[in-house]
Amino acid sequence: MNRKEFLKNSIGIGIGSGLPFLGLFLEGCSNAFIDTSSPGVNFSGKVLIVGAGAAGLTAGYILQRNNIDFEIIEASAVYGGRVKRTTDLADFPIDLGGEWIHEKPSVLSEIINDPSVNASIDFVDYTPQTIQWYKNGKLKDRNWTSGLLSEHKFKSTTWFGFFENYIVPKITNKIRYNQPVSQIDYSGERISVTTNNRTAYEADKVLVTVPVKILQSNMIEFIPALPSEKIANIQKISMDAGLKVFIEFSERFYPDMLFFEGLISAFTQENKSYYNAAFGKATNKHVLGLFAINEKAEKYTRLGTDQAIFEAVMAELDEIFDGKASPHYLGHVVQNWSAEPYIQGSYSDSFDGNRKSIVRTIVKPLNNKVYFAGEAFSIDNQATVHGACESAYSIMKEMLI
Ligand SMILES: Cc1cc2nc3c(=O)[nH]c(=O)nc-3n(C[C@H](O)[C@H](O)[C@H](O)COP(=O)(O)OP(=O)(O)OC[C@H]3O[C@@H](n4cnc5c(N)ncnc54)[C@H](O)[C@@H]3O)c2cc1C
Numbered sequence: 234m235n236r237k238e239f240l241k242n243s244i245g246i247g248i249g250s251g252l253p254f255l256g257l258f259l260e261g262c263s264n265a266f267i268d269t270s271s272p273g274v275n276f277s278g279k280v281l282i283v284g285a286g287a288a289g290l291t292a293g294y295i296l297q298r299n300n301i302d303f304e305i306i307e308a309s310a311v312y313g314g315r316v317k318r319t320t321d322l323a324d325f326p327i328d329l330g331g332e333w334i335h336e337k338p339s340v341l342s343e344i345i346n347d348p349s350v351n352a353s354i355d356f357v358d359y360t361p362q363t364i365q366w367y368k369n370g371k372l373k374d375r376n377w378t379s380g381l382l383s384e385h386k387f388k389s390t391t392w393f394g395f396f397e398n399y400i401v402p403k404i405t406n407k408i409r410y411n412q413p414v415s416q417i418d419y420s421g422e423r424i425s426v427t428t429n430n431r432t433a434y435e436a437d438k439v440l441v442t443v444p445v446k447i448l449q450s451n452m453i454e455f456i457p458a459l460p461s462e463k464i465a466n467i468q469k470i471s472m473d474a475g476l477k478v479f480i481e482f483s484e485r486f487y488p489d490m491l492f493f494e495g496l497i498s499a500f501t502q503e504n505k506s507y508y509n510a511a512f513g514k515a516t517n518k519h520v521l522g523l524f525a526i527n528e529k530a531e532k533y534t535r536l537g538t539d540q541a542i543f544e545a546v547m548a549e550l551d552e553i554f555d556g557k558a559s560p561h562y563l564g565h566v567v568q569n570w571s572a573e574p575y576i577q578g579s580y581s582d583s584f585d586g587n588r589k590s591i592v593r594t595i596v597k598p599l600n601n602k603v604y605f606a607g608e609a610f611s612i613d614n615q616a617t618v619h620g621a622c623e624s625a626y627s628i629m630k631e632m633l634i
């Protein structure tokens with residue numbers, strides 16, 4: 234079930250206390266989320282992983298633990314992909330991409346899957362108390378909906394910090410940066426992977442973990458070409474604009490959460506909200522976040538520059554909060570995911586057809602040589618960080634047996 238399906242079902246059957254903000258709230262489920270049982274390794278060649286986001290890093294971590302030779306080829310100068318952090322704005326680290334833990338926090342131990350690692354992580358029980366709605370030029374209190382919002386966030390670290398602490402140290406010497414892959418030739422005995430700067434790598438198997446938008450834009454040429462059925466299904470996934478803005482103010486004039494549409498659409502469409510980014514954190518700073526995807530994000534991203542986006546956001550806040558934003562402004566950061574050349578948007582948001590069958594068609598390996606993982610290709614948890622990790626665990630089983 235994806236997050237929208239879960240939300241709709243929850244509303245339909247009235248599980249009020251379980252309704253989340255941006256995703257799933259599965260407290261109380263007893264099944265292990267990520268199946269981390271040993272992949273039953275029967276492979277000893279070399280693997281290339283394309284992309285060092287949550288899926289690529291997790292795949293590398295699994296290979297490392299199974300003593301398999303591998304390299305991670307990353308287009309940008311950093312690891313993390315849509316998991317990214319800033320420590321420049323406030324006195325606590327801020328997630329510029331994935332932020333909420335849309336699962337039981339124990340999913341983090343499942344991702345690490347190593348009892349010898351002591352993951353001592355503090356969480357925030359994320360249940361915002363003050364909630365407002367801005368509609369037709371009017372700001373209204375809707376605190377009674379606070380019981381509908383409940384999930385978890387990191388208290389003193391971030392999703393980026395999680396990978397930095399528990400995954401990356403084990404594989405850091407295997408990541409190659411500034412290597413945008415432009416061609417994957419799997420026609421021969423071994424696979425040849427070439428980058429924009431003409432560096433060539435060879436391997437026995439390749440795992441592609443780039444965002445679905447990158448596959449849709451044909452940035453990577455496959456030789457032979459991808460089967461037409463796979464191409465058609467890749468095009469059935471929509472991944473549109475994505476934006477986050479964080480602004481520090483000298484005073485707090487906003488609620489924990491500010492929505493714009495009616496109750497149902499706020500909880501099911503999740504397309505735009507302002508939120509108190511300091512909620513539950515150990516800080517006295519006042520930091521307001523803006524989360525927007527799809528057409529709600531495009532309203533800002535089409536303005537072109539980060540400065541224009543910031544000015545539009547400030548004008549909107551001044552309008553909503555009676556001019557209180559500008560006088561209390563201290564600093565800001567804009568993260569325009571649509572403008573990131575190797576991401577190009579937010580996350581897989583809708584599927585034109587049966588989602589599971591689309592995903593299963595896409596992740597079918599090519600000649601048992603080329604494999605696919607990443608948030609869009611998680612069977613049950615697309616659009617999340619833990620879903621990207623889960624997709625790595627599940628494809629590794631296929632790759633290594
Ligand atoms: C605004 C926003 C808010 C979000 N909020 C949440 C949240 O609260 N909770 C949550 O769980 N999830 C959230 N998500 C989703 C989550 O961040 C993603 O699902 C997850 O991080 C994706 O991981 P991935 O490994 O699939 O892809 P990515 O992180 O995108 O990694 C892919 C990597 O491939 C690299 N790459 C691309 N092209 C090439 C190439 N040609 N050659 C080599 N490398 C290449 C990229 O640079 C990138 O590093 C959010 C995402 C966004 C954008």
